[in-house]
Amino acid sequence: MPNTTESKLNIEPKPAAEDISVPEIANVSQNPLEAAEAKPAVVPVKNVKAGEESQTQIYIRLIKYVKPYWVMFVLGLIAAVPSGAMDGAIAWLAGQGLQKIIVEKHENLIYFVPLAVLVIATSQGIFRFLESYCIRFVGAAAIRDLRNELFSKLEKQPLLYFQSQSSGVLIGRMINDIGVIENAISQTFQSMISRMITLTSLAVVIIMQSFWLAIIALSILSCIVLPVGILGRKIRKSSRNSQEAIGDLVSVLSESIQGAKIVQSFNLEGFQTEKFAKNNQSFFDNTVKAARQEAMLSPILAFIGASGIAAVMWVAGYQVIHHHMTLGSLTSFVIALLLIYSPIKNIGRINGVIQPALAAASRVFEILDRVPEIVESPQPKELKRIPHQINFDKVFFQYPNTNQMVLNNIDIAIPPGQMVALVGLSGSGKSTLANLVPRFFDITAGAISIDGINIKDYSLASLRSQIAVVTQDNFLFNTSVEENILLGRTDATKEEIYQAAREAYCHDFILDLPQGYDTQIGERGVRLSGGQQQRLAIARAFLKNAPILILDEATSSLDNESEKMVQAALNNLMQGRTVVVIAHRLSTVRHANRILVLQDGDIVESGTHDELLVHDGVYNRLIKAQFEKTPGELTAEA
Numbered sequence: 001m002p003n004t005t006e007s008k009l010n011i012e013p014k015p016a017a018e019d020i021s022v023p024e025i026a027n028v029s030q031n032p033l034e035a036a037e038a039k040p041a042v043v044p045v046k047n048v049k050a051g052e053e054s055q056t057q058i059y060i061r062l063i064k065y066v067k068p069y070w071v072m073f074v075l076g077l078i079a080a081v082p083s084g085a086m087d088g089a090i091a092w093l094a095g096q097g098l099q100k101i102i103v104e105k106h107e108n109l110i111y112f113v114p115l116a117v118l119v120i121a122t123s124q125g126i127f128r129f130l131e132s133y134c135i136r137f138v139g140a141a142a143i144r145d146l147r148n149e150l151f152s153k154l155e156k157q158p159l160l161y162f163q164s165q166s167s168g169v170l171i172g173r174m175i176n177d178i179g180v181i182e183n184a185i186s187q188t189f190q191s192m193i194s195r196m197i198t199l200t201s202l203a204v205v206i207i208m209q210s211f212w213l214a215i216i217a218l219s220i221l222s223c224i225v226l227p228v229g230i231l232g233r234k235i236r237k238s239s240r241n242s243q244e245a246i247g248d249l250v251s252v253l254s255e256s257i258q259g260a261k262i263v264q265s266f267n268l269e270g271f272q273t274e275k276f277a278k279n280n281q282s283f284f285d286n287t288v289k290a291a292r293q294e295a296m297l298s299p300i301l302a303f304i305g306a307s308g309i310a311a312v313m314w315v316a317g318y319q320v321i322h323h324h325m326t327l328g329s330l331t332s333f334v335i336a337l338l339l340i341y342s343p344i345k346n347i348g349r350i351n352g353v354i355q356p357a358l359a360a361a362s363r364v365f366e367i368l369d370r371v372p373e374i375v376e377s378p379q380p381k382e383l384k385r386i387p388h389q390i391n392f393d394k395v396f397f398q399y400p401n402t403n404q405m406v407l408n409n410i411d412i413a414i415p416p417g418q419m420v421a422l423v424g425l426s427g428s429g430k431s432t433l434a435n436l437v438p439r440f441f442d443i444t445a446g447a448i449s450i451d452g453i454n455i456k457d458y459s460l461a462s463l464r465s466q467i468a469v470v471t472q473d474n475f476l477f478n479t480s481v482e483e484n485i486l487l488g489r490t491d492a493t494k495e496e497i498y499q500a501a502r503e504a505y506c507h508d509f510i511l512d513l514p515q516g517y518d519t520q521i522g523e524r525g526v527r528l529s530g531g532q533q534q535r536l537a538i539a540r541a542f543l544k545n546a547p548i549l550i551l552d553e554a555t556s557s558l559d560n561e562s563e564k565m566v567q568a569a570l571n572n573l574m575q576g577r578t579v580v581v582i583a584h585r586l587s588t589v590r591h592a593n594r595i596l597v598l599q600d601g602d603i604v605e606s607g608t609h610d611e612l613l614v615h616d617g618v619y620n621r622l623i624k625a626q627f628e629k630t631p632g633e634l635t636a637e638a
Contacts, residue, residue, distance in 0.1 A: 062142075
């Protein structure tokens with residue numbers, strides 16, 4: 001007779017609700033359960049929000065990526081000093097030369113002053129090259145490190161994170177946002193330093209020629225701070241919206257390309273085009289809004305600059321007429337004043353580039369600041385490569401932001417080398433239960449142990465190295481056949497790869513491919529049939545040679561002929577391993593040591609295939625619904 005939930009063979013009896021003692025543990029949910037519910041409490045995980053950081057804090061965080069390259073950065077700064085200061089030298093030399101040659105009649109200087117200007121300009125060009133190269137090198141290196149850190153952070157996020165995010169948004173942050181930051185650091189950081197030094201040197205020349213004129217001019221020019229600050233904040237907000245719209249665009253594009261067959265079969269071309277156009281219009285609107293705000297800076301800065309020059313000309317003209325100022329001083333002053341307008345205008349333009357970069361940086365830092373829900377033990381243990389026993393001890397699981405338990409009080413023991421099959425209707429919790437073993441998700445309450453040690457005490461790398469997963473929709477990479485198999489164990493030899501392919505019954509069809517093992521199989525393996533894709537994934541699992549095997553609907557989407565080949569490969573793969581298999585088909589589960597029937601997150605039946613078949617329960621009804629045969633016929637077939 002089969003064991004139901006009242007049985008004590010491997011399946012602990014489920015106690016009454018009032019007897020369940022569930023500890024409060026941390027979970028990824030952002031909404032804790034109400035205390036009145038007799039379910040495990042959920043503690044939210046708080047993440048730092050980079051979007052709430054001030055502009056200065058974001059600047060400081062970006063500078064952190066420059067720090068490792070401080071030698072090149074200092075060289076760039078050193079080169080920037082003479083590069084920027086020489087504009088002031090040219091302005092001073094031109095005024096003094098004019099004073100000496102024309103007013104004071106030192107005609108012999110007419111040959112030396114122009115030559116001196118050329119020497120200064122040539123030297124300035126050399127220093128600008130050094131400044132530009134060093135600063136851009138530092139910017140490119142910093143962006144490389146930032147991009148690597150972002151990708152590494154994404155790789156460490158749990159499955160739930162990717163299931164709750166659009167791939168287009170994440171790709172947009174990796175490509176577009178990083179590109180915007182790169183443009184700001186590599187192209188404008190160098191310009192900002194040079195322009196600030198130029199601005200300082202010209203301000204010194206202006207003050208040297210006439211203190212009071214300098215006060216007038218600089219007071220008027222300082223008015224640029226107000227519009228730059230106000231418009232800068234607006235540009236940053238519009239740019240952030242544009243970058244979010246880019247993520248939506250990439251998402252629609254990715255879905256349309258990957259789902260081209262569905263799009264065409266349902267005549268969704270028009271619908272997808274309209275959806276893309278809508279998101280594209282949103283991007284356009286925000287881009288134009290940011291461009292309009294940035295464009296407003298130019299006439300405002302031009303008006304402020306013209307006001308300063310007009311005021312100086314009026315006052316300076318009066319001083320020259322009344323001999324309070326020499327012609328040479330006036331010339332140096334006017335040249336410096338005209339030259340100072342260019343760096344001021346460039347600083348305003350640079351601000352229009354920096355603001356989108358700050359918006360992009362805040363989006364990137366949101367990911368970098370995210371605290372992963374799957375946390376390793378401070379002193380993790382290593383899981384040895386031996387046959388393993390898996391135990392579920394009163395396990396509950398609930399997805400974040402929901403009040404529905406997906407798994408309830410699961411108590412099972414899977415001895416080493418045995419096969420346990422999970423069956424049930426869609427949504428009963430089969431895949432979720434299997435995904436808890438490699439810690440793709442963390443349980444809400446209870447404990448899962450391997451060889452008597454809680455899986456949370458093992459390092460993630462060690463735990464997952466002992467588990468091979470073969471799913472219904474195995475992901476194959478856009479590379480060669482050999483490299484796809486090699487991903488099972490990247491240090492494997494060619495002979496080990498070929499042996500794994502033979503055991504998975506795919507060696508022969510691989511040799512028939514145009515370039516054999518070097519054949520490129522396309523994105524997600526589109527150049528292979530469904531059965532070939534599945535056998536290639538099984539070969540990858542063979543190469544990994546893990547003691548624990550999880551098979552999630554590994555044959556459900558195959559035709560009968562392909563299923564026979566894949567099932568034969570799976571039978572080879574399962575030998576000597578602890579196996580958790582999820583399947584609907586009789587051929588996959590009938591040889592399991594124990595079959596667990598799940599319904600609404602509960603284990604309602606357990607037993608062997610023969611035991612469950614003679615019992616008029618859920619399993620029997622599932623089999624009848626699938627094959628439309630009587631129990632007797634099914635037993636004979638088995």
